[in-house]
Structure formats: C-alpha cells, structure tokens
Amino acid sequence: MSTGVSGALFDRGKACGACYELRCVDHIRWCLLGSPSIVVTAxxxxxxxxxxxxDFGGWCNFPRDHFEMSLFSFPQIARMEADIVPVQYRRVKCERSGGVRFRVAGSSYFFEVLISNVGLDGEVVAVKVKGSQTAWLPMARNWGQNWQCNAALRGQSLSFELTSSGGRSLTSFSVAPPxxxxxxxxxxxxFEL
Incomplete structure (x- = not known):
C-alpha cells in the first residue's frame, strides 16, 4: 500500500515512510459504497x-496535496475507471511487522543507508551511524530516507540511531556484522506504538 505524494506533502523527502489514511469522498459515481478507507505509506x-x-494533468503541482496511488491501493477506495478522485486524508501511526530495515550502499569514501519499515510516525528526521572503530557520526539526508556520510566504514560492525519526527529515538546496536x-x-x- 504505497503512494507517491506531491511536493506539498513530500517536504523534501521528510514524508518518506509516513502513513496516511485515505478515503474517496464527494463523488457518488466513482467512490466505493460506504467510502472505505485504507492506510498507505508515502x-x-x-x-x-x-x-x-x-485540475488537468498538473495534479502534483505545488501547492496541491495529491496521492499518486498504486494499482493495488486505488481500487480499494474507488472504481479504477475514475483515474482521479477527491480524497479525505489524515496522518496515522504506521503499524509495521518486524524491525526497521537498513540497506547499505556507498563506496570506499562515503557510506549510505536506505531506511525502511519504520513504525510509529514513519518519518525519520535524524540518523547517526557508529562503526565498531568510530564514534557516533551524524548522517545527512540524501533523498527521501536515503542517508549518507563521508566515512569509510568497511570491515566494521554498524549500529544506528534514529530520531522520529515526534522526537523519539531508537538505537539498534551491531545491526550489520563486520x-x-x-x-x-x-x-x-x-519503534513501539
């Protein structure tokens, strides 16, 4: 249940991972009976x-709030023939199965990590990484929930500290082996709800 969001919601990538409850509203022809809601992740x-x-192709133009829904999620709230429907939405807590996931990338002179499956508010606003031979190093947002720092961390076990947009911190020690x-x-x- 994923969605792309317009720039007004995306907020330079901060919204990646955030959860929204959506329902189709105000369109008797295209909205499903009873106006069911779904939870999607940006x-x-x-x-x-x-x-x-x-109102004609520039759906994601600033300052519009727009959700570009997947082919799986859209028919949960509206008829597929509709293509574009008005929605009502609100931010909700993200219920996740399993732990936060860290996909490592980079090269010999920089380190990058993609963070996903984040519970609670879903938004990560600060990240630190610690190699087994380093202190805690702050990371900078690259794009969305890709974070990077200029450090050579190969051959070290890795620990991560995340801070959510609600101010809660979570530390995962020795997530990746050396x-x-x-x-x-x-x-x-x-994160615990």
Whole structure:
C-alpha cells in the first residue's frame, strides 16, 4: 500500500515512510459504497507538471496535496475507471511487522543507508551511524530516507540511531556484522506504538 505524494506533502523527502489514511469522498459515481478507507505509506515523490493546470494533468503541482496511488491501493477506495478522485486524508501511526530495515550502499569514501519499515510516525528526521572503530557520526539526508556520510566504514560492525519526527529515538546496536557488503539489508529494532 504505497503512494507517491506531491511536493506539498513530500517536504523534501521528510514524508518518506509516513502513513496516511485515505478515503474517496464527494463523488457518488466513482467512490466505493460506504467510502472505505485504507492506510498507505508515502514511498515516492509525485513530480509536478507545470505545463498543465492543476485540475488537468498538473495534479502534483505545488501547492496541491495529491496521492499518486498504486494499482493495488486505488481500487480499494474507488472504481479504477475514475483515474482521479477527491480524497479525505489524515496522518496515522504506521503499524509495521518486524524491525526497521537498513540497506547499505556507498563506496570506499562515503557510506549510505536506505531506511525502511519504520513504525510509529514513519518519518525519520535524524540518523547517526557508529562503526565498531568510530564514534557516533551524524548522517545527512540524501533523498527521501536515503542517508549518507563521508566515512569509510568497511570491515566494521554498524549500529544506528534514529530520531522520529515526534522526537523519539531508537538505537539498534551491531545491526550489520563486520563483513557486511554493499547492497545487503539488515534488520534492527522497531519503534513501539
């Protein structure tokens, strides 16, 4: 149940991982009977199209709030023939199965991690990484929930500290063993609701 969100919601990537409850409203022809709701996770950016007006192809133009829903999630709230429907939405807590996931990437001179499956409010606003031979190193947001720092961490076990947008911190010690490889994904602790 993933969705791309317009720039007004995306907030330069901070919203990646955030959960929203959506329901189709105010359209008797296209909304499903009873106006059922679903919970979706913001996982992508819906790029604007400033060559089109906001009500005809420029759905993701600033300052519009827009959800670019997957082919699996859209028919849960509206008929597929509709294509675009008005929705009512609100932020909700993210219920996740398993721990936070860390997919490592980078090269010999920088380290990057993609963070996913984050519970609670779903938004990560600060990340630190600690190699078994380093102090805690702050990481900078690259894009969405990709975080990076200029450090050579190969051959060290890795620990991570996350801070959610609600101000709660979570530390997962020794998530990756010293022999980790780029492209591998590791699982840490999870925020408690």
């Amino acid at each position: 996982t992508d950016f819906c790029a604007p199209n400033y060559g089109r007006p906001g 022999h980790w490889l780029y492209g591998q994904t590791f699982e840490g602790k999870q």
